[in-house]
Amino acid sequence: MTYLLIKTLHLLAAMAFIGTLFFQVLILAPAGRRLDASVRAPVSQALGQQARRVIHVVAIVLYGAGLMLAWQYRSLLANPLSSHFATLLSLKILLALLIIGHYAALIFLRRSQRITERGMYLLNVSLLVHAVLVVICAKSMFVL
Ligand code: HEM
Numbered sequence: 001m002t003y004l005l006i007k008t009l010h011l012l013a014a015m016a017f018i019g020t021l022f023f024q025v026l027i028l029a030p031a032g033r034r035l036d037a038s039v040r041a042p043v044s045q046a047l048g049q050q051a052r053r054v055i056h057v058v059a060i061v062l063y064g065a066g067l068m069l070a071w072q073y074r075s076l077l078a079n080p081l082s083s084h085f086a087t088l089l090s091l092k093i094l095l096a097l098l099i100i101g102h103y104a105a106l107i108f109l110r111r112s113q114r115i116t117e118r119g120m121y122l123l124n125v126s127l128l129v130h131a132v133l134v135v136i137c138a139k140s141m142f143v144l
Contacts, residue, residue: 003072009061009065010065010066012061013058013059013062014134014135014138016058017055017058017131018128018131018135020051020055022128025125028044028047044117063096070093076089077089077093084141084144085141085142088137091137092137095134096134098130099130099131099134102126102130106123
């Protein structure tokens, strides 16, 4: 697989990942608040299930391609403070790992039935903020 193809897959998966979060936080949640609870519950359950299915595949492509891209920078990553590029790439990877941490927390909270609708919304807001920061790091690491 060529580097360009891996990079394109990474970029497309990043767009799908952030687009899904953007839709959940800025469109679905505010629209859901205007619906009656009896309508909102089954709709948000069905949409949530579908979003999870799609996000799983997208995340595998995103992180898989990300790891392949990072492999060529492994010597730089061994010394994260050696250049702006190495620092921003390390920060980007750290933020991407924190995103995985969000999902781990979400799985734990959902299994122990300790997450409310509000908690779910705040978690999605935090995920969106982290993902936007990842993109800012990705786009500035080649410029700064
Ligand atoms: C939420 C997760 C992630 C998002 C949203 C994301 C997003 C992006 C974006 C937008 C780019 C710029 C691509 C371009 O403009 O062509 C990029 C580049 C890159 N990403 Fe990610 N990324 C994520 C996770 C990761 C992970 C986990 C790794 C490595 C372990 C990684 C490694 C890289 C590398 C090395 C590049 C630079 C590729 C190059 O141009 O040589 N990414 N990422």
